[in-house]
Amino acid sequence: MYTHPLLEQLIDAQLAFLDQHFTQPSHIEAEFLNFYQWFRKQRLADLWSFQELHQLLQKQLLQTPTSTHFIAQIAEHLQFFLIHPSNDKTQIQDLISVLTVDQLAQYVASKRGHRERLIKTVVNNQAFSAMLSQLIQHAIQDYLDNSMVKHVPGVSQFMKMGRSVLESVTDQDLENTIQQYLQRNILKLSQMSEHVLNQRFDDDKLYHFQAELWHKIKTKPLSVLRDYIEIQDLPKTVGLGHDIWEHMRQSEYLAQQLHDGLHTWYSRNQAHTFDALLRDLNITEDLVARELSALLNPIVQNMISSGYLRERSRMLLREFYYAESTKALLQL
Template structure:
């Protein structure tokens, strides 16, 4: 049951709150005061490792992406690819040449990694098979279609006769003989290939190769990317990518990685204040004063103008003023 005095007090306080929060500088001051308190709190004083891990586990690993989110990802990629600015912007406009040069020097300097990769490639059975077929076809093509064979009368006949003689002596056809030779000597050929590749891709040559490639593509418009990405297939390709993630997020492997990664981060930072943690996210005092406060102020103003703040404040003020203790202070009998 309402009472005139308590209702007047409630209305007076609601009017006071409306007036106070209607002042932009007051909102900014309150927000900064909260920030000054919050920035001094340490991570372990506010959140435990279990709370952070459970939040990530529930919101990222346990929650599948919605169909709408997948559609939005595909749409944003499509929008970026078909944007008209891609026709005028060149690759050098969006990628600094200094970074390209550093990248070229970095890649060229990794000679040990490069040699190990070349060795692994040339010693792979697939590479050996490809190399054997390539050499075999080259020899066969030379015998059947060489320039001399076509332009000099009688040479083609001589080549065929030589082939027949060789086949009669070796008691096998030329194709089998060449294949046998290549298979027998493929290890030596692979070793030679490794030497040639290491020579062609030494530090200096690889650096200049990358530099020359940059000079060829730097003036190319960004729209050339559309030549390598089928825009109309984006819903399908993005969905395929999502299927990979949807499976990965449910695996014990990723769950363990996330658990241990979050734990390692928490142990390193649990005694750090939020001031330091926010700086790691590039959020400092200047950003809060100049940006976040400006973003917050319209929200508070909307809460006030829509009466939402007043309605919510009334709920709590009524609980306070109609509590037994407050009514006793005011000298009002409950139910009067």
């Protein structure tokens, strides 16, 4: 490789200067803060276009599969949370304010229209109708076969005779008779169910129901969650959530949502400076000066001590000094 003594001396001198300059923490902090002062004044639209941001997010969120290692880490952290020893001595009320619970209860109780539409949708569903019919049929059958027979002496023989007469007249057994009656009247039964549920869950009763529920659970430890979540199944359940996401991210629906959502956000913020955008993330100039610059300093120090910064700087300086324009300037 061709070298020139003067150029090599200039390169070494500049490298020595950079080493000395950046070994001072105050210099690193000053450079970082100067960069931040410049960056915070730039407008979003001056640095990145909507198309560039959309292309990046589309590639990283929708076109790139989530790594199996990341999925395993999620399951690991959830397991760590559930088995943490502090869960045994931390109560639910230690983490959730009673004022928040009360506000939530008032909000839910006040949504009468939403609640009535939900009840109407549920009770008019075929699955609910079938369940209600089976429940009533079993209740009647149980009452006839057990309750009346046990509590009314001598009624057993009478019930058997009555059943026999009914079945001979209708040409079918009692169970089918009850079932057909329920099927013919299921609409009326559903309407009655809707009326009863709306009465049972009116604003006042629903609010007090939530209050009573809170008083029952507030002193329970967080470890009670282990009664409802199988820790050993977390890899499987987290994996199922991942499968749902994998299917969603490839859908046209999510692609359209990402495009339109980002476009709305960009349109509102493209004229804003990064200072305003960073403040939405609680990143202020004071945070940068006190915390982020302190985190950056060890990185730069390691780059210097490992020789990485010196070697990269040498490469760039050699390209500069051995360029024909620079040699001509130095008359070499």
